[in-house]
Amino acid sequence: MTTATGRSAGTGADEKPEHSADRTRRFGPGTPLRAAAGFALAAIVLFAVAPLVLGDFRLNLLAKYLCLAIVAVGIGLAWGRGGMLALGQGVFFGLGGYAMAMHLKLADAGPGNLPDFMQLYGQIDKLPWWWEPFANPVFALAATVLLPVFVAFLLGSLVFRRRVRGAYFAILSQALAAALAIYLIGEQGTTGGTNGLTDIQGFFGFRLDDPLNQRAVYFIIAACLLLMLALVRQLMHSRYGELLVAVRDAEERVRFLGYDPANVKLVAYMVAAGMAGLAGALFVPAVGIISPALIGVVPSIEFVIGVALGGRATLIGPVLGAIAVAWAKTTLSEQFPAAWTYLQGLLFVIFLAFLPNGLASVAGLVRRRRPAPADRKAAQPKSVPLTAETGGAGQ
Amino acid sequence: MFRVRGRRIAACAAVVATAMTLASCGSRVDQSSSSTAATGAVDASGTTIKVGLLNSLSGTMAISEVTVKNALMLAVDEINAAGGVLGKKIEPVSEDGASDWPTFAEKAQKLISQDRVAAVFGCWTSASRKAVKPVFEKNKALLFYPVQYEGLEQSPYIYYTGATTNQQIVPALDYLKAQGKTSLYLVGSDYVFPRTANKIIKAYADANGMKVLGEDYAPLGSTEFSTITNKVKAAGAGAVFNTLNGDSNVAFFKEYKSAGLTADKMPVLSVSIAEEEVKSIGTQYLADQLTAWNYYQTTPGAANEKFVKAYKAKYGEDKPTSDPMEAAYVSVYLWKAMVEKAGAFDVEKVKAAGAAGDITFDAPEGKVTVDGPTQHVHKTARIGKIGSDGLINEVWNSGEPIKPDPYLKDYAWAKSLA
Numbered sequence: 001m002t003t004a005t006g007r008s009a010g011t012g013a014d015e016k017p018e019h020s021a022d023r024t025r026r027f028g029p030g031t032p033l034r035a036a037a038g039f040a041l042a043a044i045v046l047f048a049v050a051p052l053v054l055g056d057f058r059l060n061l062l063a064k065y066l067c068l069a070i071v072a073v074g075i076g077l078a079w080g081r082g083g084m085l086a087l088g089q090g091v092f093f094g095l096g097g098y099a100m101a102m103h104l105k106l107a108d109a110g111p112g113n114l115p116d117f118m119q120l121y122g123q124i125d126k127l128p129w130w131w132e133p134f135a136n137p138v139f140a141l142a143a144t145v146l147l148p149v150f151v152a153f154l155l156g157s158l159v160f161r162r163r164v165r166g167a168y169f170a171i172l173s174q175a176l177a178a179a180l181a182i183y184l185i186g187e188q189g190t191t192g193g194t195n196g197l198t199d200i201q202g203f204f205g206f207r208l209d210d211p212l213n214q215r216a217v218y219f220i221i222a223a224c225l226l227l228m229l230a231l232v233r234q235l236m237h238s239r240y241g242e243l244l245v246a247v248r249d250a251e252e253r254v255r256f257l258g259y260d261p262a263n264v265k266l267v268a269y270m271v272a273a274g275m276a277g278l279a280g281a282l283f284v285p286a287v288g289i290i291s292p293a294l295i296g297v298v299p300s301i302e303f304v305i306g307v308a309l310g311g312r313a314t315l316i317g318p319v320l321g322a323i324a325v326a327w328a329k330t331t332l333s334e335q336f337p338a339a340w341t342y343l344q345g346l347l348f349v350i351f352l353a354f355l356p357n358g359l360a361s362v363a364g365l366v367r368r369r370r371p372a373p374a375d376r377k378a379a380q381p382k383s384v385p386l387t388a389e390t391g392g393a394g395q
Numbered sequence: 396m397f398r399v400r401g402r403r404i405a406a407c408a409a410v411v412a413t414a415m416t417l418a419s420c421g422s423r424v425d426q427s428s429s430s431t432a433a434t435g436a437v438d439a440s441g442t443t444i445k446v447g448l449l450n451s452l453s454g455t456m457a458i459s460e461v462t463v464k465n466a467l468m469l470a471v472d473e474i475n476a477a478g479g480v481l482g483k484k485i486e487p488v489s490e491d492g493a494s495d496w497p498t499f500a501e502k503a504q505k506l507i508s509q510d511r512v513a514a515v516f517g518c519w520t521s522a523s524r525k526a527v528k529p530v531f532e533k534n535k536a537l538l539f540y541p542v543q544y545e546g547l548e549q550s551p552y553i554y555y556t557g558a559t560t561n562q563q564i565v566p567a568l569d570y571l572k573a574q575g576k577t578s579l580y581l582v583g584s585d586y587v588f589p590r591t592a593n594k595i596i597k598a599y600a601d602a603n604g605m606k607v608l609g610e611d612y613a614p615l616g617s618t619e620f621s622t623i624t625n626k627v628k629a630a631g632a633g634a635v636f637n638t639l640n641g642d643s644n645v646a647f648f649k650e651y652k653s654a655g656l657t658a659d660k661m662p663v664l665s666v667s668i669a670e671e672e673v674k675s676i677g678t679q680y681l682a683d684q685l686t687a688w689n690y691y692q693t694t695p696g697a698a699n700e701k702f703v704k705a706y707k708a709k710y711g712e713d714k715p716t717s718d719p720m721e722a723a724y725v726s727v728y729l730w731k732a733m734v735e736k737a738g739a740f741d742v743e744k745v746k747a748a749g750a751a752g753d754i755t756f757d758a759p760e761g762k763v764t765v766d767g768p769t770q771h772v773h774k775t776a777r778i779g780k781i782g783s784d785g786l787i788n789e790v791w792n793s794g795e796p797i798k799p800d801p802y803l804k805d806y807a808w809a810k811s812l813a
Contacts, residue, residue, distance in 0.1 A: 057508040061501065120547050121591060182614060185585055194586040194615075195525040196496065209533040210422045289526050291496050333498075334505065337491040341453045 035233060038316070039226060046222040056211045063218040063286040065326040066225050067279045072307045072322035073228050073315075074275030079304070080312030081236060082268040083248030085166070088173025089276045089303050091180050092148035094295030096277030098184075099147055100284045101197035102131060103140030108201045111135070116199065117192045128190045137204065141281075148277030149270045156269045160262035165251075174297055181296035196291020203285045217285045224282060225319070228275055233315055235271070244268055276303075309351050311358025320359050437536075438511035439740040443486040444479075446471070446730075447506035449517035449527070454494025455616060455641060459719070460519045462671055463541060464489065465710055466720035467516050470727035473705065480731050481738070488512060496526035503527040507536045513740040514539060514730050516723060521545060521587045528553065537742055539730060541723035543666065543688070545591035546801040547812075552742075554749070555771045556726040556763075557719060558689050560595055561800040566776035567636075567664055567687035568599050570791055576633035578606040582623060582647065583638035585612040592638050592666070595803070595812060602808030608632045613639065618646035624654045627661070637665040644668055648680040658683035664778075669717035673785050681781045688718040689774040690760035691787045699759035715785070716759075722772075725758045729765055729772070732756060764796065771799030 050062055071089055078086045105115040106127075114127060134140045155176065159169060184191045192198070206213045235241050246254050247261045254261050284290050293299070302325070310321020328347060332340035355361060438445065448467050450460040468487065475484045488510045490502035499518065506512045507530070514537040518524045521544055531538045531552040538550075543558040571579070579600060583589025593610055600607050608630040611623045624647070627635060639647055644665070651663065664685040670692050673681055692703055692715050702724065706716050732755075734740055737748035748754065752767035764773040773796035779787035803809035 055508070057504055060504070064501075121587070121594075182585075185614070186612075188587060188590050193590065194520075194522045196522070198496075198525050199529045201529075205423050207422050213422070287497050287500065288529055289497050289500055291522065291526070293496055293522075330501070333491045333493065333502075337489045338452050340491065341493075 039230065042229075043226060046226070047219065050222075051215065051218070056214065059218055060214055060286065061330060063214075063221050064283065065323045066218075066221045067283040067286060068303065068306065068326050069319040069322040070221075070225050070228050070279035070282070071276045071303050072310065072318035073225070073232050074272030074279075075303060075307045076310075076312055076315070076318035077232050077235065077244075078268045078272035079307060080314070080318070081241065081248060082244050082265055084265060084269060085170040085304070086173055086269070086272055087170040087304060088175075088177040088300050089272065090177040090295035090297070090300035091173070092152065092273040092276035093280040093283070093299070093303075094180060094184075094290070094292075095148045095151060095280065096144040097280030097284050097290035097294065098191075098197065099134065099140055099143040099277075100281035101200060101290045102134040103137060104200045104203060104284065105197055106131070106135045107137075107204075115197075117195065117197070118189065121188050121193070124189060131190070144281035145274045145277050148273040148280075152270045152273030153266065156266040157262075160265045160269075163262075174300065177295060177300045178297050181292040184292040184295075192291070194292060196289055196293070197284075198289045198291070200284065200288050208285055208288065214286075217282075221282045221286060224278060228278070229315065229319065232271075235268075236315060240264070240267070305348065307358075309348070309355075309358055311360030314358070314360040317358045317360030324359065436511065437513045437740050437742060439483075439513065442483060444481075444483040444740055445486045445488050445510050445512045446727075447503075447510065447512040447515035447517070448487050448489045449492055449499065449502055449506065449515050450489075451494040451519065451523075452489075452491040456492075456494040456519055458675075459641070459671065460492070460517070462714075462717065462720050463517065463519065463723045465714075466706070466716070466724040467727060469706055469709055470724045472709075474727065474731055480734050481740070492518070492523055496520075496522045499523040500526045500530050503530045503538075504534070507531075507534045513537070513734070513742075514745075516541070516726055516730075518542070519719070524548075524553070525587075535742055537730075537745065539723075539726035541726050542719045543722075545588045546595075546803065547591065549769055549771075549801055551746070551770070553770065554726065554729065554765070555769075555799070555801075556722045556729065558774055558776070559771055559799050559801045560592065561803055561806070562689060562774045562776050562797045563666060563687050564592055564595060565599065565803075565806070566793055566797070567666065567685075567778060568596065568603075568605075570685075570687075570778045571634050571636075571664060572603055572605065574634075577604070578608050578630075578632045578634075580608050580627050580630050580632035580635045581610040581638070582627065582635055583610075583612055584615050584617075584640040584643055586615055586640070588640075589638035593636075595809065596636055598808050598812055613643055613647075615640060615643070617643050620647045620650040623647070624650040624656070627651075628654050628656060632661060635661060635663040637663050638667060639665070640667050641672075644672060645676045645680075648676055648684075652680050658685075668781075669719065670715035670785070670787060671717050673781055673787065674715060678781065678783050678785045682783050684781050685790075686779045686781065686787055688777055688779065688787075690718045690721040690758075691777065691779050691789060692716045693786050693788055694760055694777070696759065696761060698757050698761075702759040718760075721759050725756055725760075725763060725772075728756045728758075729754060729763070733765070762796070766799050769799050769801055771801060773798055 051059060054062060071093055075086050075089060078084045109115045118124060159172060164172065185194050201208060203213065203217065208214065243254065243259060243264050247264045251261045280290065306322035306325040307318040308321065309325060310319065311317025329344060332343050336343060448464055450464040451457050452461060471485045471487050474480060479485060488506060490506060492499040492502055503515060506515050516539045518527060518540050519542050524540055527538060528550050532550060536552060538553045539556060540553055541556050543563050546560040579596065581593045581596060583593060589612065597607050609626055611626065613620065613623065662685050664687060666687050668686055669688060702721070703716050707714060733745045733748045736754065737744040749765050749770065750767045752765065754765040756763055761775055766773060775796050776793040777789050778791040780790050782788050803812060
């Protein structure tokens with residue numbers, strides 16, 4: 001068990017590390033100023049640099065990567081900080097995505113009409129009752145986040161209270177992802193089956209085939225990502241964040257201290273589910289499709305791979321990891337259409353073998369190589385919040 | 396103090412973000428697009444002309460789709476050797492759809508807007524076609540789709556060179572009826588094509604006095620068929636109509652044979668087993684079972700002899716040719732004929748050339764004609780029997796090419812379907 005609790009060690013600006021020089025205190029890891037600078041930098045990159053540098057097509061791809069990054073931020077909280085290996089985030093991604101796509105399909109069809117695929121495959125004359133509320137935009141938007149949160153609440157309350165942990169929890173969440181995908185495929189007439197919901201024309205009154213609107217969708221997604229990062233940072237640096245790390249590292253001790261670990265975990269799991277739902281909802285206008293292939297076992301694992309590569313216990317690691325994995329997938333498969341899967345596998349192996357703490361740990365490695373100033377030495381181990389030995393996965 | 400400054404920066408960022416988002420709003424649903432053809436129109440400026448090949452080179456569909464890509468490459472090479480199209484050599488740009496539908500959509504967009512290809516050839520599963528359909532319609536770009544499918548579709552930017560239902564499933568049912576079969580058992584993989592095909596089969600059976608004794612679906616890739624086989628055996632149907640896809644066929648036919656069911660007791664008519672699949676399932680399990688396609692490697696004719704010979708010379712003596720490969724090969728030649736008639740690579744001109752219904756090609760399966768209104772192809776239906784040599788021998792054909800009817804408008808019994 002580790003005693004390191006990462007950046008959460010310094011919770012506020014007023015809590016000054018004793019030995020550090022003035023510059024470090026203001027701008028050291030975890031200080032609000034540094035975080036604000038990081039956010040400003042990210043905002044400049046996402047809102048100014050990317051739209052100027054990238055063409056419509058590449059920007060649209062980036063929008064897709066950012067959706068996956070939003071899922072990753074949630075997994076980073078649940079897995080990296082909370083030790084819950086959430087291998088079934090596809091479920092929540094899918095719930096959010098389908099909720100959004102159902103509304104957009106109904107809006108495309110117009111009031112009183114059935115969506116196109118129902119007329120083709122459904123052989124029904126009336127909208128199924130569970131589709132009807134999604135015609136209301138407010139309900140649909142709320143459902144994209146609240147539905148996943150509710151499902152996570154049900155599942156989490158059952159599982160965490162019974163102290164299901166580690167591999168059992170991971171298997172359970174995988175099974176749920178598989179079950180949802182199989183259900184959606186089976187109900188072809190009302191869910192679109194394997195095809196999923198495609199051919200979405202409008203987005204709340206705006207045409208999706210207009211590049212300007214695609215750009216607006218990108219900006220919305222980028223703003224959501226920054227918002228989610230800010231939310232998770234607040235959580236990580238709060239008392240709750242410390243409690244979550246404590247539950248990850250020594251659940252029994254936390255229980256003896258009088259806290260209920262089940263509740264602590266449940267909150268992180270619900271937040272992660274809500275983020276996956278939001279990401280799924282944003283994915284629909286960006287990519288134009290949601291299908292069972294996006295929510296089953298394989299995509300659920302891919303979400304986690306990105307987080308693992310990026311560094312699961314850090315704030316920015318999962319984001320970088322998710323974007324890097326998705327970007328590598330696109331680039332490799334464009335360059336080497338016949339061999340990219342091998343290259344991708346090789347990359348995963350290399351990364352996990354040499355950087356078990358992910359991309360975000362590169363900074364720490366570089367810092368360690370450099371002869372550290374005397375006043376920094378004390379703070380050194382804290383920059384690596386989760387070491388490989390303590391691994392959240394096996395607990 | 397720093398916290399306050401951080402918040403101020405964050406607030407500024409939020410304001411800027413909102414402003415940019417609002418400023419960049421484009422046209423609304425009731426308006427037409429504010430910027431037309433924003434992504435690439437066809438780039439015909441070079442000495443070569445690019446076309447896209449969009450097939451799954453990885454994932455579960457790779458085994459089938461790689462053969463389609465091979466056939467497409469064969470056609471491209473032949474056309475280039477003969478001087479190209481309108482004096483330009485074809486430059487194929489291959490992309491991997493990875494058996495994943497959103498990836499298909501992404502790669503289709505890439506081919507259109509980055510490579511600015513004149514046309515895209517590929518896709519296999521209906522799900523991948525449904526995923527790319529809006530991409531092609533949005534960009535006003537052309538897709539040639541080479542696989543038999545479940546019909547009920549007619550996109551203005553897709554040419555369908557495989558069979559629709561009235562060129563494969565309906566003739567197969569006619570054949571079974573003529574053989575005196577009065578009851579059917581339906582077995583299929585759980586996705587759109589089998590479920591839609593079975594709806595059509597049930598409507599046909601109702602109208603023609605046939606009984607459907609059972610209908611079972613296995614998940615794609617499933618290899619557990621003892622339950623389904625037992626149900627089939629217990630039902631004692633006249634024939635089994637099989638719409639299973641891929642690996643599942645291997646398990647199904649092994650189980651079928653070990654249950655003591657044979658082709659003369661209860662024949663299985665399959666619509667997704669071609670020469671390539673016969674090889675992987677094993678002829679001992681498939682002997683004398685039936686298939687329905689528009690082309691077999693054994694189809695007679697000089698055009699087919701040339702095609703089979705050229706394919707084997709390029710990819711190996713042991714490589715069979717199959718219906719989807721032939722349809723893919725044909726699609727490149729049909730595109731070439733349309734471009735040459737139009738005298739340009741421009742998509743709308745090519746479509747106009749195809750609309751007249753006089754685009755033909757002496758294909759390995761016989762003469763094929765592009766149907767103007769539906770953008771499908773007139774094709775001859777063929778029922779085949781699988782021989783012990785792994786090839787499929789024709790036992791019946793429709794005599795002449797059948798006019799494509801994707802919505803089955805000319806069939807009274809299909810009124811309730813669309």
